[in-house]
Amino acid sequence: MERLNDRQLKILRVIDEGNITGEDIVKALDSSMQMTSYYLNALDDDGYLKVARVYDNETQEFLVVRAYLTDQGKASLESAEIKISDAIVTSPIVTTSPIVTSPIATAIASPSITPRTEPIDYARIAESIAQINTQISLIPEGRRELVEVYLQDLQNEVNFAYRRKLVRLKAYFLAILNILSPILKQGSEPFRQPFETIAAQLQLPIQLPGKTR
Helix, strand or coil, X not given: CCCCCHHHHHHHHHHHCCCCCHHHHHHHHCCCHHHHHHHHHHHHHCCCEEEEEEEECCCCEEEEEEEEECHHHHHHHHHHCCCCCCXXXXXXXXXXXXXXXXXXXXXCECCCCCCCXXXXXXXXXXXXXXXXXXXXXXXXXXXXHHHHHHHHHHHHHHHCHHHCCHHHHHHHHHHHHHHHHHHHHCCCHHHHHHHHHHHHHCCCCCCCCCCCC
């Protein structure tokens, strides 16, 4: 197994500790987004982790909404037996290469959002997530695992007031919608109503795909 350097192992560690979004990883590393993106891409390409991103039209950037370790990444952490210090040694690496998105997440251009005039009803979003979970067995196995992951992330954002951030709520929801788009096109009605409710609460003027009649 290839030996990873201290910075690469630090990134794997902070992700393993639950810092899964780009914002959280950058804060945990006390690094720049450019530097973090460079390493995330490299570790993704080498099979140590997976990174899911969505495109935000407002910031015109790809947002890291979930990073998680592969079995190879977990094995590297276990075998390294490292002790992570608080200080992080920075390196003068600069990349001008465009960010390459992971195969597990197709870039979704979210529509422009106008400022909300009404507060978000988090209880209604929670109810809709529960509805989706009751129908989770209808999702093909190849897509079900990712949907469950993103639903859990969305649920955590909704349940804990101190974690709520609109950009992450939208990102998780759009990631779920992207995964289930083929199913919705086939006319899977059990998912339509909860998706429409969540989209309305997040003020995402999307049109759900429907079965052609």
